[in-house]
Structures are given as structure tokens and as C-alpha cells.
Amino acid sequence: ASIAVHHAGEDFWSYYDLLYKRQQAPDVEWATPEYLTELAKEAGINIDETLFKNDIENNTYARELNSQLEFAKELGVKSVPALIINGVRYENDNVLDYKKLKKNIDNAIQNGSTEP
Secondary structure: OHHHHHHHHHHHHHHHHHHHHHOOOOOOOOOOHHHHHHHHHHOOOOOOHHHHHHHHHOOOOHHHHHHHHHHHHHHOOOOOOEEEEOOEEEEOHHHHOHHHHHHHHHHHHHHOOOOO
16 A cells, blocks of 8 residues: 555555455455556556556565654554654554544643543
8 A cells, every 4th residue: 555655646546445455364365466566557547557467576665664664653652543642652543533533733832732
């Protein structure tokens, strides 16, 4: 999915949704360059298929991805989705609870504090 960000732009989320819908068990080798390219086509992403497949095979964005993973580790992020508001980390369902998230953002805007 990280490679699709560089190729898909705004269409990334359709690929993301399809990728996670079609993922298989961790012990099954399913995320081949060919399959991931087919998913991108199925998701309707306008990509250069050859370049997309080559980027997967050659780990073109591995350095950037690893850098972002290290930064997330430094921040203590262990799962996604994750959001940090004024130094307070929210992960998983806490990010998806709109009312709670809005309250914390509003508090941060008004007085610089949030409730974990």
C-alpha cells in the first residue's frame, strides 16, 4: 500500500480498501507484485503498470518507508490508525470515535490540552 501512495495520489484509498479486503493469512504468500498490480487496476487507479510493478519488485521506496517506521517507533506508535494531538497519542478505535476525537481537538485548540 505504501508504494501505491506514490502512484495513486487521491485514488490511494480505493486501493487501500481493496487491498485490506483481499488480504490473506500472514502465512500465505499472496502479495506478489503481479497480484498487487492487478488490485491497483481493479481499484481503478490510473497507473503505469510496469513502473508500479518494478517499484514493488525493487523496493523503490523502502528507505523512505523505513524512515517513517522508525519515526513512528520514536513517537511510540504501535498500530494504525494513529494520531497525536499535543503530544497525546490516540490509536485504533480511539482515532475512529469522531465525538471523542472532536472533543480532544477542540480542547487542544482552546487551551492546548487534551484528555487521553
